[in-house]
Amino acid sequence: MITLYDCASAPNPRRARILLAEKGVAHETVQIDLRAGEQLAPAYRQINPQCTVPALRVVDEAGHGLVLTDNAAITAYLEARYPQPPMLGASPADKAEIASWAWRMEFDGLMPIAEALRNSSPAMVNRALPGPIDYAQIPQLAERGRQRVQRFFDELNERLAGRDFVAAGQMSVADITAVVAVDFARIVKVKPDERHSHLLRWRAAMAERQSIAA
Numbered sequence: 001m002i003t004l005y006d007c008a009s010a011p012n013p014r015r016a017r018i019l020l021a022e023k024g025v026a027h028e029t030v031q032i033d034l035r036a037g038e039q040l041a042p043a044y045r046q047i048n049p050q051c052t053v054p055a056l057r058v059v060d061e062a063g064h065g066l067v068l069t070d071n072a073a074i075t076a077y078l079e080a081r082y083p084q085p086p087m088l089g090a091s092p093a094d095k096a097e098i099a100s101w102a103w104r105m106e107f108d109g110l111m112p113i114a115e116a117l118r119n120s121s122p123a124m125v126n127r128a129l130p131g132p133i134d135y136a137q138i139p140q141l142a143e144r145g146r147q148r149v150q151r152f153f154d155e156l157n158e159r160l161a162g163r164d165f166v167a168a169g170q171m172s173v174a175d176i177t178a179v180v181a182v183d184f185a186r187i188v189k190v191k192p193d194e195r196h197s198h199l200l201r202w203r204a205a206m207a208e209r210q211s212i213a214a
């Protein structure tokens with residue numbers, strides 16, 4: 001049995017949700033209310049001491065369980081156990097290209113959005129980083145984050161000129177992270193505009209996929 005600890009409004013669990021849907025993996029979902037601080041409460045801490053979502057609990061027929069506490073582990077596990085369709089690439093070169101672009105989508109996309117949001121939102125005072133430790137906001141990081149998100153949109157748009165997918169000519173975790181970042185950027189008021197025609201074409205094609213539309 002597979003259980004996803006999720007939060008419907010948060011970007012990182014959405015990455016795991018899309019991956020599970022792309023691979024057609026049956027699972028149960030438990031919502032963790034991040035706004036109410038449920039991730040920090042003792043019950044969830046026991047499941048994931050890092051106090052973050054997503055987490056994936058897997059229990060085999062013999063009752064042996066494991067808990068995967070971040071997207072990297074969830075992706076590695078699901079790709080190994082459900083190889084089709086491959087989301088990390090098939091050939092060595094494709095795997096390398098996808099790994100490189102997936103990291104860029106995370107580092108240049110998701111992270112600056114998180115920096116911009118977490119260092120400015122009144123609801124996140126002292127919660128500038130996820131996890132069990134409280135960290136104070138640094139307003140300059142919010143400003144830098146917003147600049148980097150704008151740059152991310154420009155770079156992603158350039159990358160998608162003449163391409164249907166971010167990497168290796170196939171749907172992959174690089175597209176998943178990119179879609180999640182582009183959509184979540186709204187929270188810091190950065191949106192693609194008419195200058196981002198390649199990005200908008202790609203996003204419209206992604207919307208046709210049930211995993212993304214859900």
Ligand SMILES: N[C@@H](CCC(=O)N[C@@H](CS)C(=O)NCC(=O)O)C(=O)O
Nearest residue numbers: 010011012052053054070071130131
């Ligand atoms: N490395 C983790 C990061 C997960 C993460 O940062 N999740 C956020 C939600 S998008 C979270 O749990 N935040 C809890 C908090 O803000 O206290 C992953 O990719 O799975």
